[in-house]
Structures are given as C-alpha cells and as structure tokens.
Amino acid sequence: MDLHDIVPILNWKRRSTQGFGIDFPTLNVLGFVCYSVSTCFFLYSPTIREQYAARHPLAPEPTVRFNDAAFGIHAVLMVLLTYSQFFSSLWGFKGSGRARTSRPVLGIFWGSLFAVAAVAGFVYRQSGAYGQSPRDWAWIDVLYTLGYVKLVCTFVKYIPQAWMNYQRKSTQGWSIDQILFDMVGGILSLLQLLIDASFQGDWSGITGNSLKFGLSNISIAFDLIFITQHYILYRDQLDESIEATEEETGRPLLGS
Numbered sequence: 001m002d003l004h005d006i007v008p009i010l011n012w013k014r015r016s017t018q019g020f021g022i023d024f025p026t027l028n029v030l031g032f033v034c035y036s037v038s039t040c041f042f043l044y045s046p047t048i049r050e051q052y053a054a055r056h057p058l059a060p061e062p063t064v065r066f067n068d069a070a071f072g073i074h075a076v077l078m079v080l081l082t083y084s085q086f087f088s089s090l091w092g093f094k095g096s097g098r099a100r101t102s103r104p105v106l107g108i109f110w111g112s113l114f115a116v117a118a119v120a121g122f123v124y125r126q127s128g129a130y131g132q133s134p135r136d137w138a139w140i141d142v143l144y145t146l147g148y149v150k151l152v153c154t155f156v157k158y159i160p161q162a163w164m165n166y167q168r169k170s171t172q173g174w175s176i177d178q179i180l181f182d183m184v185g186g187i188l189s190l191l192q193l194l195i196d197a198s199f200q201g202d203w204s205g206i207t208g209n210s211l212k213f214g215l216s217n218i219s220i221a222f223d224l225i226f227i228t229q230h231y232i233l234y235r236d237q238l239d240e241s242i243e244a245t246e247e248e249t250g251r252p253l254l255g256s
Helices: 003-014 023-044 046-055 066-084 103-127 139-168 176-200 204-208 210-233 240-249
Strands: none
Touching: 003 066, 003 176, 023 046, 023 066, 023 103, 023 139, 023 210, 046 139, 103 139, 139 210, 176 204, 176 210
C-alpha cells in the first residue's frame, strides 16, 4: 500500500471528501499520466533508448526502472479513483461544498496539454517521424516535456492543500499517513537514483533523469511543510465545519 491507496480509503471510511481539495487530484491525474507515459517509453521504446544513449554516451542506459513504470501506472489508477470521489452522483459522498477545480489549476492543466502538443508538433515538423538525429529535436524531447509537466504538477498540486490547511488552521480530513509514506518514498527514490548513477560510474545519469531527481526533492520539501502543519502548527486542532457535519450525520468522519 502506498500514499495513493490511503486517500480513497480514508474518503470511503468518512463517506466524505471534506478537508481535501479537488485541485490536488486534478493535477495528480495529469501529472501521473505524463509520468507513466514518459517512464514506459524510456523503458520499452528502442527509439527513445537510442536517442538517450546518443545524448549520454558515458552512461547510455536510462536510470529508469520497471518499478518506476509500475508505480506510475498504479498511481494513475488510484488518483482517478480519488478524483471520482468528488462526484457525489457516483459515490454519494458529502463533498467539500466546492467540487470545482480552480481556474489557475485548470489553466495549468490545459496549458500543459497544449505545451506537450506544441513540442510534439514542432519535433515532427523539424525532424519528421522517423530517422531523427538525437542531437536535434527528437521524440525524446517530447518525453522530457512530459517530465517537466509532471514536475510542475507536483510543485503546484501541494500549494492549494497547504493553503487550505492554513485557512482552516487544521489538517483534519487530510491524511498525514500519505505524507509520511510520500516522505519515505521520496528519500528512497532519491537514493535509488544516486546508487544507479554511482554503479554506472557517471553522475550525468542524475541529470539524464531530472524528472525523478526533481520529483523526489519537491515531494520531500512539501512533505516537511505538511508534517510541520500537522504535528506542530495545527496539532489536535479540528475543523469546525467538519465537526458540524459529524454532528449532523451522527457518524464520525474519521471512524472509530
């Protein structure tokens, strides 16, 4: 079980998504789809692997592993499940009173898709579909763009939730367990990248997998913020709106 399993389970137990912003799963869906596509191509596409080797002759094998792809695909399924829980018509959950994605997040969502499409179109126009020179614009650059989209999503997705916690002066409804798992995962992912690069004897493997390196560091930084909110700033502070819902329904949102 990882952090993406915890959120839908928590929502199911509470029969509610209160305290959890929809912006987070919206960006998660986009980010993990981009991540999964990128890792799968780096693992299984001969063309992409050849282009990577040409650009990194000292460490020609990408530092992407099967567990990276498996994690990404699993995460896509879980974040889609979490996103669907905001639709009361599907689950009958009591929502947060605002099941609409914010305009800035929608702008990032559609802007990211446009950026990927624009780079893909530019690569096709400059280099064609086949016989591309790895030193020029190539399909690998489209995958790098997908990676940058994932980095942006990871950085931005935490901000609305951190702000929501700040406004409520509470982390109730937001699972700290997922943050603790995320913290451990980020540290282990970073260590794996460093170990792989050391075994290859070329530290450019880290820059060649800037996606994994960036994701680990961004996740760890925001995890520290959420840990500070939960255990120090808003320790044992409850959200009055959620407490009112609990009294109204007669059922504890966090279960027994």
